[in-house]
Amino acid sequence: MIRSFIVESTFNNMRIDRWLRNKLGKVPQSLIEKSLRLGKIKINKKKIKSSFKIKTNDKIEFFNFDFKEKIKHDKKQFNPSIEVIKSNEDLIIDNNEDFIVLNKSAGISVQGGTKSKKNLVDIFAKSEIFQGTKPFSVHRLDKDTSGVFIIAKNRQTAQLLTSLFRLRKVHKTYLAICNGEIEKDSGEWNDNLIRYDNGKKITEKAKTIFKVIDKNTNASLVQMKPITGRKHQLRKQLFNIGHSIFGDKKYNSSISSKGINKDLMLHSYQIKFMINEKKYTYKALLPDYFNKLLKTKRLNFSN
Numbered sequence: 001m002i003r004s005f006i007v008e009s010t011f012n013n014m015r016i017d018r019w020l021r022n023k024l025g026k027v028p029q030s031l032i033e034k035s036l037r038l039g040k041i042k043i044n045k046k047k048i049k050s051s052f053k054i055k056t057n058d059k060i061e062f063f064n065f066d067f068k069e070k071i072k073h074d075k076k077q078f079n080p081s082i083e084v085i086k087s088n089e090d091l092i093i094d095n096n097e098d099f100i101v102l103n104k105s106a107g108i109s110v111q112g113g114t115k116s117k118k119n120l121v122d123i124f125a126k127s128e129i130f131q132g133t134k135p136f137s138v139h140r141l142d143k144d145t146s147g148v149f150i151i152a153k154n155r156q157t158a159q160l161l162t163s164l165f166r167l168r169k170v171h172k173t174y175l176a177i178c179n180g181e182i183e184k185d186s187g188e189w190n191d192n193l194i195r196y197d198n199g200k201k202i203t204e205k206a207k208t209i210f211k212v213i214d215k216n217t218n219a220s221l222v223q224m225k226p227i228t229g230r231k232h233q234l235r236k237q238l239f240n241i242g243h244s245i246f247g248d249k250k251y252n253s254s255i256s257s258k259g260i261n262k263d264l265m266l267h268s269y270q271i272k273f274m275i276n277e278k279k280y281t282y283k284a285l286l287p288d289y290f291n292k293l294l295k296t297k298r299l300n301f302s303n
Helices: 016-024 029-037 072-076 082-089 120-125 155-166 233-240 288-296
Strands: 002-006 041-043 059-063 092-095 099-104 146-152 171-179 186-197 200-215 219-226 266-275 278-283
Touching (some): 016 041, 029 041, 082 120, 092 278, 146 155, 171 233, 171 288, 219 233
Antiparallel strands (some): 002 059, 041 059, 171 219, 171 266, 266 278
């Protein structure tokens, strides 16, 4: 049996083994190498190696290839309703030929996983905005964190933006409402944060520049600019100084926040970066529940 695919422009210049994993799921590299060596997978009727880079409109053919494990991600893919797609499209701040920027809602993951099925990548994959291409996530934002989020429309832009994030040339500003009165009005947090990966303890240096915008004995509104990008960095750092974020069920240093709200009061407020000498600045309006708690806690903030 012969099955063929035509390479789409979004995969231009990608290694064939990466394309195969993208299409087939978690296929072992050894199986890919063996199939290419035996000529079970050819490009434009020629045998190639796993390092071969495919081009737009290349024809990839499978000869008697076992498709039992194929396209695993299709089975797990979230299938959004028209209403869900429209509601997320309504959150878009900017839509250009290379990427979209949206004010992400709390409670939705960026990508699908074992714990969460509903996610932005699958939602926008069904949107007309990404017709003829696919959404590429270029950075992280926790499921329960709201605010500015970027999704690339093509692989070239995705690679560029990913590099900018990795090189710390994307400047992010977060806002959080946290328990109690933070003593210092501004400064830096430098921590050694601990996480575990498959039971292995990993220590990572984390740095954040912070400024307290308003505070009282009950709560503080703090602006944070992370220099590093560790998992749950801001939540952990506020927990470490005894001022956990309201609504944080994982890193909680005060029982007083329980029952006040179910939403995490952490918001990605602003992102700034530059591409080809052009400056981009995006701000995301605060969610209603965030503004409500500001009022309840008598904290002031002007956009």
